[in-house]
Amino acid sequence: MKKINMNMLILITEWRISKRVEEQFKAFIDGFNELIPQELVNVFDERELELLIGGLAEIDCEDWKKHTDYRGYQENDQVIQWFWKCINEWDSEQKARLLQFTTGTSRIPVNGFKDLQGSDGPRRFTIEKAGEANQLPKSHTCFNRVDLPPYTDYESLKQKLTLAVEETVGFGQE
Structure with a gap:
């Protein structure tokens, strides 16, 4: 050019x-x-400011689970059971931060997770098997996807997922 x-x-x-x-x-x-x-x-960082302005929405974990796709995992796999157990134990702020980590926003659509949007239109929340058990989960906000390594125990999943959600900012996500 x-x-x-x-x-x-x-x-x-x-x-x-x-x-x-x-x-x-x-x-x-x-x-x-x-x-x-x-x-x-x-x-405040941009995530905290969004939570302060928009408030915390009550996140329905059953609706979230119902409208989730899996790649490399199946719904009944142990890692997936641990994932949902962890989410159900979290408070509203932690759930909102996970949603923000994986989708780019801490708010759910008015009609729930069935109306979740990606960068190219409607796109379901997806958990993909990726990485090694010693790695943190990775998010792809344009695709509403979290890459979840195959952890070998619940405590590892909980610790690594919490760390990823609480400590990842800005361009640490894709």
Whole structure:
């Protein structure tokens, strides 16, 4: 691609992504900061801020389980039983963080998990067998998928899943 075309492409992209909504975005930020001072917001990361603004939804684990697909696992496999046991033991905030870790949002659709969306339209929550038992689970938020290694005991699954959900931020996810 010629240098002039590349420069034009960069300018067009910059305009479409930021410049054309710059005035509206500034008005939004000014209004937001009028309600909540910036120094109070700065102490939160984007996940905490979403939970504070949106609140915690009551997550129905049975609905979640009902609308889950498995790859490499079956619903009755021991690791899957441990996964759901762990989730059922968690409080609402931990469940919301798992949902955020795997889907990119801590909120469920109005009609429940059957209406879960991915980056390309409707996409069910998926647990895929991937990785080694000494690794942490990995998420793919565009696909509502968690790669869950084949852990050999419940405590390992619980410890590694909790660590992944609580400590992973930003680009640690795919």
